[in-house]
Amino acid sequence: MREIRVFCPATIANISCGFDVLGVALDSVGDEMVVRKVSKKGIRITKLTGQDLPLEAKKNVAGVAGLALLEASDYDGGFEIEIYKKIKAGSGIGSSAASSTGAVWAMNELLGRPFSKIELVRFAMEGERLASGVAHADNVAPALFGGFTLVRSYNPLDVISIPSPDQLYATVIHPQIEVKTSDSRSVLRTKITLAQGIKQWGNVGGLIAGLFTNDYDLVGRSLEDHIVEPIRSILIPGFDNVKSEALNAGALGCGISGSGPSIFAFCKGEAIANKVGESMKEVYQDIGIDYDVHVSKINTKGIRVI
Amino acid sequence: MREIRVFCPATIANISCGFDVLGVALDSVGDEMVVRKVSKKGIRITKLTGQDLPLEAKKNVAGVAGLALLEASDYDGGFEIEIYKKIKAGSGIGSSAASSTGAVWAMNELLGRPFSKIELVRFAMEGERLASGVAHADNVAPALFGGFTLVRSYNPLDVISIPSPDQLYATVIHPQIEVKTSDSRSVLRTKITLAQGIKQWGNVGGLIAGLFTNDYDLVGRSLEDHIVEPIRSILIPGFDNVKSEALNAGALGCGISGSGPSIFAFCKGEAIANKVGESMKEVYQDIGIDYDVHVSKINTKGIRVI
Numbered sequence: 001m002r003e004i005r006v007f008c009p010a011t012i013a014n015i016s017c018g019f020d021v022l023g024v025a026l027d028s029v030g031d032e033m034v035v036r037k038v039s040k041k042g043i044r045i046t047k048l049t050g051q052d053l054p055l056e057a058k059k060n061v062a063g064v065a066g067l068a069l070l071e072a073s074d075y076d077g078g079f080e081i082e083i084y085k086k087i088k089a090g091s092g093i094g095s096s097a098a099s100s101t102g103a104v105w106a107m108n109e110l111l112g113r114p115f116s117k118i119e120l121v122r123f124a125m126e127g128e129r130l131a132s133g134v135a136h137a138d139n140v141a142p143a144l145f146g147g148f149t150l151v152r153s154y155n156p157l158d159v160i161s162i163p164s165p166d167q168l169y170a171t172v173i174h175p176q177i178e179v180k181t182s183d184s185r186s187v188l189r190t191k192i193t194l195a196q197g198i199k200q201w202g203n204v205g206g207l208i209a210g211l212f213t214n215d216y217d218l219v220g221r222s223l224e225d226h227i228v229e230p231i232r233s234i235l236i237p238g239f240d241n242v243k244s245e246a247l248n249a250g251a252l253g254c255g256i257s258g259s260g261p262s263i264f265a266f267c268k269g270e271a272i273a274n275k276v277g278e279s280m281k282e283v284y285q286d287i288g289i290d291y292d293v294h295v296s297k298i299n300t301k302g303i304r305v306i
Numbered sequence: 307m308r309e310i311r312v313f314c315p316a317t318i319a320n321i322s323c324g325f326d327v328l329g330v331a332l333d334s335v336g337d338e339m340v341v342r343k344v345s346k347k348g349i350r351i352t353k354l355t356g357q358d359l360p361l362e363a364k365k366n367v368a369g370v371a372g373l374a375l376l377e378a379s380d381y382d383g384g385f386e387i388e389i390y391k392k393i394k395a396g397s398g399i400g401s402s403a404a405s406s407t408g409a410v411w412a413m414n415e416l417l418g419r420p421f422s423k424i425e426l427v428r429f430a431m432e433g434e435r436l437a438s439g440v441a442h443a444d445n446v447a448p449a450l451f452g453g454f455t456l457v458r459s460y461n462p463l464d465v466i467s468i469p470s471p472d473q474l475y476a477t478v479i480h481p482q483i484e485v486k487t488s489d490s491r492s493v494l495r496t497k498i499t500l501a502q503g504i505k506q507w508g509n510v511g512g513l514i515a516g517l518f519t520n521d522y523d524l525v526g527r528s529l530e531d532h533i534v535e536p537i538r539s540i541l542i543p544g545f546d547n548v549k550s551e552a553l554n555a556g557a558l559g560c561g562i563s564g565s566g567p568s569i570f571a572f573c574k575g576e577a578i579a580n581k582v583g584e585s586m587k588e589v590y591q592d593i594g595i596d597y598d599v600h601v602s603k604i605n606t607k608g609i610r611v612i
Binding site for chain 2: 017018019020021022150151152153158160162188189190191192193194195196197198199200201202203204205206207208209212218221222227
């Protein structure tokens, strides 16, 4: 196998109570990449459509992640990468993670799978470091493992796959506004109360239990965030309305995707997920902000060959 | 049925990362109670052996919990209660919870089960309020539901049963020293860092996932507490040694039971649990502090008729 074309899913991270630890892969939105094994050493981004991003490997998240893999490998050739971006940069649904993980996953396939998934997570995290300054794993882990993932610990890196109910859908609305990552980070408080923490880890426990037992109602009850959402949501115009309309339309729960501005809702079944999408749209139509809406089943496989 | 004799299990609360939310019921240590339906209204504690505790219903946790049930009931008679305490008060393994839950569970049986388990939790919490000033549910919930329980939320009260692997054992050592609940509470900080919180809810997620998937190793890795244990353990002489000896002897993880002074370890299999118990004993033998050791399978049923 010399060349491979892959689908690289969008991902929701910071799932409500699961700030910094819980993420999930989507199915209906993602990038496509073609990765080609070549004898010339190094990584070359030979094509990039859909977004205005650097082609130079060291400045591109896919390039940086790929170089991390190459460095750990005894393969003495190189790779060419074509990136067809469908996920908008800065949307909050793991645009950089899709590119980083797509590159390393495809390269690993072409090399005969010398690396484990957790090793691929580590390489892809280097792409995240380039994109945001922090080598976080909460988007790259679900993109690589599929489904819901828990990053239990970074040191040592410990990623746990969490199953989810069959009829669980995600609805995501991306209002076309820019929220700078630096802003969404700087508004966070470095201290929280112990009482807030207790609520949060109670909800994480409930969410994980609900996902294991296919208890949609418990999943919904646990999708609370008393720590980050009340602060970050201030940066997202219309957030409170979108959330209340989504819940009114039948969503199990609703929160900020990543560091925003996208807003996600989880729903039981496609019909409700579509209805929730409509209710979210109306809010931004009223405000006069453009938007994209994605309705997706949970992607349980992660990156795949297409 | 006029009279019932019940076993009321000891419980471990504040399970490492699950501070204030996660508890588990034990099988080999617990109180016994006899509860008798009588025509005379009210609750009378007619016998109490094993500990020096008040007999007056309003001053006894079993009495207070029972009165809370009576008040919600249309039954116009009363109950006599005999309490045979085996769990030492102040040991940190749910002594008051055993009495509160035993009373209300037995009364509910004798009345033909008019109340749900979650209602019984509420009544028993009144006993906890008397014992500690706080109507917490993290000991009464596992005593009533059996196994591991997660108190996801207090408002509304939401208790989730969590399964556990068959070969999971708990070893508990109770050093015979007094740690005042007020002291163990006053040392807690009311603020924590967001980074500590993230570690904690990552571990709660890992622990719940490990319990669902019978992944003993994941259970062990997740039994970390970066928030409460480092502070409260200072009040328990020998804690660090007990923990390191328990881990050396093969325990999956080790932490403070309740607010101490008891220390628990979870182990895979009875043989390791016994070995861990021996290793814990040696520490207190060296220090010269008396102790009790309990080795127990997880009690998946909770309170039962004997």
